[in-house]
Amino acid sequence: MTAYDALMAFTRETEALAQIAGRLDWDQETMMPRGAGPQRGEECAAIAGVLHARRIDPQVGEWLAALEDAELDATAQAQLRHIRRSHARNSKVPAALATRIARVTSEAQGIWAEARANEDVASFTPILKEIIALRREEAQALSEGGPLYDALLDDYEPGTTGDELAAMFGALRPALAELRAAVREAPAPPALTGRFDEAAQMALSRTLAEVFGYDMTHGRVDKAVHPFSSGSGLDVRITTRTNPEDPFNCFYSTIHEVGHATYEQNIDRAYLLTPLGAGVSMGVHESQSRIYENQIGRSRAFTGWLFGQMRDAFGDFGIGDEETFYASVNRVADGYIRTEADELQYNLHVLMRFDLERALMAGDLGVADLEAAWNDRFAADFGFAVDKPSNGMLQDVHWSVGLFGYFPTYSLGNVYAGCLHEAMRAAVPDLDDQLSRGDASGATAWLRENVQRHGGLYAPREVIARACGAAPSEAPLLAYLKQKFSDIYDL
Template identity: 60%
Template sequence: MSAFDDLLAFQRQTEALSSVAERLGWDQETVMPRGATEQRSEEIAAMEEVLHERRTDPRLGEWLAAAEPRTEVETRIVELINRDFTRASRIPARLATELARTTSLAQGIWADARANESPLDFLPTLDQVLMLKREQAAALADGGDLYDALLQEFEPDTTAAEIAAVFDAMRPRLVTLREDVLGADSQPQALTGHFPQETQLRLARSCATSFGYDWSRGRMDTAVHPFSSGRWQDSRITTRVVEPEPFNCLYSTIHEVGHSSYELGIDPDYAFTPLGRGGSMSLHESQSRIYENQMGRGRAFTGWLFDRMSDAFDGLNIADPDAFYATVNRVTPGCVRTESDEVQYNLHIMLRFDLERDLISGRLDCEDLVEAWNARFLKDFGIAVDRPANGVLQDVHWAVGLFGYFPTYALGNVYAGCLNAAMRKAVPDLDDALAQGDAGPGVEWLRENVQRHGGLRPPNRLIEEATGAPVSPAPLLDYLEDKFGRLYSL
């Protein structure tokens, strides 16, 4: 066997073990008994110790040095393994294991604190996570910016300064659009009524099927915070049910189907290699957001959904499909990111991006986080946070150590804007299919141009090849201004 063959065989086992570890996390958030948190934290820590040993095995360095890739695929595999090897080698095994153990425990503590509306029950644990993440960042940064070092895990080759520049370019148009929309004379009617959990879940499954979810390789469960998990032949989704707010469940489901379909749509030849996963978290978010928003919240699909919801819930308080489309896209002041409309969603991300950079740099301490969050939210959104579960406790990301993840949501929206413009030109009859509850033509275009490639190409290059144009926030902002300008007669 060649050095490349040895490298690939070793990596195959590492990828398989990583998938097992991910399944432990899925189990913890869905069906694990609540009393098993401490045991699970030890199990996850043990898995991380094994994985860290493999990711830093000295033989990797020898194989990487001797490997002679012959194709684009082999060259990219070597590049990605080398990147992970270099990164993992800078992190002490003790730190990797302690991070896994602490974040596993923190997840349960966060969930309880959120349920009890008690930030003080969570902040000491968050402080432990933060200290470990700062230590990890210092090990990775090698004297450079700490936040940039963490960002590389989710969006390689991108810096906080580059992201801040994109956000600075987006913010003025988003704020202006929000002010115009909220000040419009005509406002859509809110959806009201009784929407039983089981009926919501049945309809959510129908929506998932409409967007091509492969039930033979997936399943749907409920979780405190919706997420997807898995890859290759097993990628699962979760959703959340709030009985008075069925859109929460339905659109969380469609969103997670976008994530899961990305993993299931990757070329099967890439399984158990670094190419067999999404190319970055922003690429992942581009799929979930284009499924949820540009296709799922468009007039064509909401017309289909109006009929299904009217039947499922024995009528709605909304008069017709046009009014329902406006209700689905209703812009209202609110505290919760996952329930936010398209106009304000990126402003939520910008808030978190700034706060977590301050946390990592030490400019902000955990004990001051609640006050900082509430003050910033009031400044950015003009409303006061009503309770901790709608404020600093609403997201699980910091509890599980995902510092550097949040900006990828907004970058994913930017990518989705670029992809939507290209997809609409390439699939001019897409809305005809969506009106029948069939997202298939759009899903197929995305699978061909984005999903099947997995990690083969860097994000910017992949989007440019898919769309024929450089990445820019302009298509997203143009889409938002056009859509909501029409909806609100601006």
């Protein structure tokens, strides 16, 4: 067995264990009994310790050293690039710290869920303070004197810095605010009203999952407080949620998570249980979920088909034609919840979180002041006050599980999606005809071929540039949003 073969055999075992760890997280959010949290924390800590030990195993370093000048093909070189990066990063983090982070963030999920249900920020604050301290300690080990936030961001979007994102978002924010102000002055389309059977919502959401190419023989759809996708390769699971007064929440959460899930399902099977066998970054991942949800799922053509499906599932639900339904699906409305935000205002939610968590990591904002800072910024950006913590700083699970540096990838994913949509429209000129029949295969096949199948073969921005023929820019997203909402609101 060559050094490369031995390294890859060891790596596949590590990746298999990582999938098991992910299944523990999935179970915690879907099936686990409420009282099992403390034990699950110990289980997660134990497997995190095993994974950390494998990722820093001296033998991995020896194999990498032996392969330093080896003549290998592009795929093997890409595998080594990921393994080297993982080995170097994990070697800087003490095993005890990695285990502690896994234990505390596992326990924190239950504490956050209870605090959210009880509108009780004070019960969540102590463990959030501990999580931030642990993540800052980890960032200090990784940063080599650079910004702490960048060290954490690199986990989710390798090669990108906070300053680069701040510049991109600085170009987005005023343009979005200007368009939002114009829309709010215009007459609004009708809102969906009434009650919609939750079992029927779940049935239609499963239909939508299959329309967008989700392979149910290698996946499943469950309900959770916060929708998410979990796993890769042959076992990729998603969750959604239902609200009897808002079926769009269920449908578009499902489509969003299917974007994540099909990315993982469509990666070249030759990469299974290797570093190339997962999405290359969260920004690229979000580009798939957001283009599925918005540019495809909220398009005039697709909503025309969805209107008929809604009529079949719920009968007359108060909206009489496809054009009104399209406007209703894309209605810009005041709201507190990021995951329920309309396409125009969504990024404003993300940019707020980006600024707050950078301040937390820099030590410029303390946890005790976070709720007030959130509420002040929200009022400034959205023009009305947060009414309760579950609509404010307790609404997202991310900080409770330590995902600092994750939030900006949502808006970066929107930027990437804008670029991909522009290229996809040029490549699939009859796309609207297909979507009007409920056929998303033209779009999903183009994304599978140009983005998804590559997995981790290329660097994140290279994936987008190869698919689009140009470096990513916020310009296509802004042009798309301006055209779409100017049309809907007759601006």
